[in-house]
Amino acid sequence: MVTRTTEGVKITVETFYQEDYSHPLMQEYLFAYRIRIENQSDVPIRLLRRHWYIFDSNGTYREVEGEGVVGQQPIIGPKQSHQYVSGCHLRSEMGRMHGTYLMERLTDGRMFEVAIPAFQLIAPYKLN
Secondary structure, eight states: OEEEEETTEEEEEEEEEOGGGOBGGGTBEEEEEEEEEEEOSSSOEEEEEEEEEEEETTSOEEEEEEESBTTBOOEEOTTOEEEEEEEEEESSSEEEEEEEEEEEETTTOOEEEEEEEEEEEEOGGGGO
């Protein structure tokens, strides 16, 4: 697990290799990740957008941007959290991701970015 806090918003990421949904002979590797977003501030916030940077160990790089996360733009109250699970396909057994969330403070409309810490996507058999 990796964690990072930006402007009172703590992001924790945990990853899982999805062996049952991966097809190594076809160079298809599926990873899931669970993200917990904790609002440690005293004001409610809304997650508006996400921006991902995805690196595959085969040299492939891509960016993914969009509204919200898994179809939602959650509002997270003070001292509350939001958690979701999503996934990423790679063409090799190893890669990494990091990114940002665009947040809005609901008390004054101020927008700010929250860093998503870099995390590794590694098939467990590569660690042996």
